[in-house]
Amino acid sequence: MNALELIDVSKRFGATSALDGVNLSVGEREFVVVLGPTGAGKTTLLRTIAGLEAPDRGQVRLFGADCTHASPAARDVALVFQNFSLYPGKTVRENLAFPLLAPGRQLAAREVDERIQWAAQLLRIERLLDRSARKLSGGEMQRVAIGRAIVRRPRLFLMDEPLTNLDAKLREELRVELRELARRLETPVVWVTHDSAEALSMADRIVALFAGRVVQVASPRELYLRPSTPAVARQLGSPPMNLIEVRRAGAAWRLPNGDEFGAAGVEAPSEALLGFRPEHVRLDGGASEAVVEVVEHLGPQRVVVLRWGGAIVHATAPTSIDIAVHQRVKPSVPPERCIVWPRS
Amino acid sequence: MKWLRWLVVALYLLIATAPLAWMGLSSLKRRADTISPHAKVLPAAEAPSDPTSPRFEATLDAYRELNVVHAGAQQSFWRHLGSSVLIGLVSTLASVALGTCCAYGFSRFRVPGAKDWLFFVLSTRFLPPLAVVVPVLIMYRTLDLQGTHVGLIVLYTVFNLSLSVWLMKGFLDEIPRAFEEAALVDGYTRAQAFVRVVLPEARTGMAVTAVFCLISSWNEYGFAMTLNSSGAVTVPAYFAGLQGNIEGMPWPQIAAGALVFVAPIVLFTVLVRENLLRGMTFGTIKQ
Amino acid sequence: MSSSAPRARSLAWALVGPTLALLIAFNVFPLLYNIASSFTNAELIGGEWRSVGGANYARVFEDELFAGALRRTALFVVCAVTLELLLGFALALSLHRGLPGKQVVLTILLVPMMLSPAVMGLYWNLVLNGNYGVVNQGLTALGFDPPQWLTDRDLKFWSILLIDVWMWTPFMMLIALAGLNAIPPSIYEAAQIDRARPWKVFTRITLPMCTPVLGLAVLFRATDALKQFDLVMAVTGPNDAATQTLSTLLYQVVFRDGSVGLGAAFSCVILVLVIALATVFTRYIDRLQSKDVTA
């Protein structure tokens, strides 16, 4: 049985369509990341699952039951918000207790204490329990916010960019920790983000959401290598996938200024958008010349920006190779690494 | 610059408090001393023999006489104060409660024509009460509410609503929606979320709103005078009614009564003073 | 949460409905009643209504009384609110950066606005009495020939205005202080690093940051000043040509003369003016609230 199923869910706000025929399923222990740019409808998707928004059309099923019109309280899912984390007037302990004291739950006082203790231990925030929520640092606050979600052991976690407001180091640290936590709790997670590194590192499966539509559902690896649309391609990877416009002349792709790019298949369209990852660009073996414009050092490797036949192309190069600005190279890309999207 | 600031404050403090100080002095006098052409400024234990002396015999008679039904009135000061307290408190509670609910509705839900409604709510504040008092009088006569506590309570509640709605909307807009949504997802109903999460966060605003509603209904005069020939007469209407008192005004009792009358409001304001400073920006300065 | 489900909609109406219903009942019924009676000879007591056509409106537009009250009220609103704003802001600036005993001083300064204008108006009659009032006795003792504050025909309007300023400057001060408190200190720190002159800091930071909240304070005070009634009633009564305001004239016409029809016509004219004013003000508020001042 799937933990969550969305069937053809649509939602409009006035003239804008936030969700447009979304289909989605999440397995019982699956960690699904919904990836998309700002305004893609990610938050609306989560809110619809949580019951804070009612879909105009379609069905929301949780663990096999139709929950489309159930109240948020009845769904037993936990939602961690992007901008809100805690009630500032309460202490950490009170914040953690708040979901447990909800009227329907009827937990004994001892059990409440135990659960708070358990969650605090899990998140390593025991020493913060009696501090006022106002006096926490960003990272502490986010841990407590997640504690609020896990403390009541919901059937499904919904996370709305929970790490976005943290600094880079903390973000990476928590990423690993939370992935591990989800595995231990054996609870499915729907995690929303616009950060591709987050998606790639955490997800069992990634759902690419653009303009309210699901564009692609795939494993991180597949999504990385074979994005179904240029938009998905742009969203993933740093630096992102190169996208250049080419024309076919005989069996070869031609760059905008007419230089040869490389071999094209026979059935290839006459005009196309070519996508290829920077790490698949080699700096030699090509048919035409390119100029190195910028060299960025990123520790283990370097990013080289090339002006190649009227297009800008990013490539990565190991530090072992000497390369300098203004140097002329003859780059090449193996045809099997190129994704071809026809243009008309 | 510092001395200039000092000077401004000190000067104004003098101007602002002098009338109050004189009021305090007047409340300790006998009537003849309040209208003496030789100003009596120094309280003394005994009456001076010289009528032109600036001394006067201090007495608490004025305060004691507050429980006397003064000529020209139908009830003693304390009974009028009772009316004021009842009317002021109930109408304040009602205004704040209704205003908070209404502001919450406008703040969190999509109400059709919300902008127009809010404009309507604000515009009711512009209209002089005297422009509506005759129809209200007719209405109250029909409903048999003229001269009753309930009548004034309803009226004050209504006429404080615009202030209450607008102030509360400013406060509620600043409370993130996620506060309640989190509670909803946590298993609370909307009503529970409102009570458990929104109200505690809004209490600063409610306290501020209550102070302003209370000040205005506590001191209201126009309706109190025109709608009540007898019955639920509040303190301002009672005192103002003594004007033109044929035997002259009972100044010491008026001074004493005015001081007693303002005391509860001062007390409330002191209690919520810091909230006043935090809260009165109507959401115009965002932090 | 802004779900369009019918449940949410009915909840929304349940929340805003009672308030709107009350406001409608207490404003729309009077409005209709006023419109209806403004074309009649309605009297406060007894008598059938008889239509008089536009005669009441004709009188409102012809009789100098009504124009005078309007003019005087406008003058009152402008002068009182300006003075209160300037004084209140000056006080707030002086108090804001802290003085010894600030809290106590602040509380004392707030007292005048908590007093009942009706009672205080009465009381000022004692203080400013030309014969035995303490102010004039003091001035005489200092060798001045004191003016007749409340009886001089040129002065009594301004005396009432000053009493209003005394009562309501604290309100402006309070709101200005709240505004000053809400300015993030980081902005001032940045100015300090730039070594900006105090005057520059004031005109470039303090003033623009406070303008919106002061604008609202002005709005609320102006609506109150527009209704000025209590003080005039207490000091000169409703039938004094030199101090008659909209409200006191209405009182005179309706309750003393008993001319409900004429009063209703006047109320309707006021209403039109008020709606015009309110529209301007709400536009202004809209702009203030939609503008993020701290950017």
Add this chain to the structure above:
Amino acid sequence: MRTNSWTLPALLALGLIACSGEASRESETKTADASATPSIKVWWFQWDPATGLQELGREFQAETGIAVEVQQIPLASYQEKVFLEFGGSRTNFDIVIGDSQWIGRGASGGLYVELTDWLPTVVDLATIHPRAAKYLCEYPEGSGRWYAAPCETDAVGLAYRKDWFEDPKERAAFQARYGRELAVPATYEEFRQVAEFFQRPDEKRYGCAMPSDRNYDGLTMGVQNLLWAFGGKWKDEDSNKVVGHLDTQGTADAIEFFKTLMKLGPKGCERLDYGQVLESFTNGSTAMILNYFAFFPGIHAQFGDKVGFAVVPSHEGRRVASLGGQGLSISAKIPKEQQERAKRFIAWFLQRSVQEKWITKPAGFTANAEILSSPDFRAKTPFNGPFADSVDAMRDFWNVPVFNKLLAATQRYVGMAVDGEMPTQEALQKLALEKERILKEAGLL
């Protein structure tokens, strides 16, 4: 302060509970009272005579078992309050002691019960002083239709500081300055001279004060003493016409003279209500006041022999005093049995024996002509004699149903003339036009 923000609602709630208890007790006692004894409620404005009437009421209760409660309403708002009550379906009072000017409004509006047929059955109408009957009880004046029974008869008189007048030093100084003896003024010219003599602001001593307030009717009552004496009029007695009768030289002279008197009083004396006129006298700063006789017993009680009383001054042989005083009227908006109780009280009050008691109360001024003319009455107090004389000289302002509009207009325009805001002649012309407009609107012209 966070915790404190809850304190307010808590205190509010506490106070509320306390007060609702208070309020419910109040209503309980009220209902209890109503069922116990029959009672009538009388409204009058607040002054000494009302207290006296309350004392008489206790005797009435002892005799008949009907309780009488006299409620005293402050004068400035008395008119509005009474007519607000009449606007309702039942008045809070059974008997209203209405100002003389109200009678037209009360009679023609069906607010007062007509007493024409009933009154002669309980009192001999001939014993009622004709001026009191005309102004206090009948509408229209002299028509023989009665809407009130006389209660308090009153007129404006003169009170002066006898001790100052008798001070030899003052007398000598006056003689030296004016070439005549310092005496109680008989004419307005003399009045002004004496006032001028005593006007010494440096010593905080002033010449004269008289009603001049703009709020209800003070200024009109103060001015009209002079107005009639100087040959002015409010209207033509027969036709009600105003233009050409009000805006005459006599009226203008009176106002101009009045303005000169306003310079001879305490500071701010161009706006004194009755109480403030009294105040300026009782605080020992003013030599003479013109005010209603009803206040004089109080003055006498405070100053004893230091004060004297007289009729108002005259001008060229004309002496007219502003009428005061009120009649007892029964509200038409009360149940029949209450009206019957009210009638019993009025009948009792008008008995000669009760009127004899009435005059012993402070300022209990009867309208009984026999009592007024008796030497006994005149000798009883220093002010009874001048009072009895004044009754013969008293006249009233308008008492038509729209008197209130006429009064407001008069107060306004005469006020502007007195303040110098408008030339007197112009103010009078405008007032005359305004009055004719009001009268025409009311169908009285």
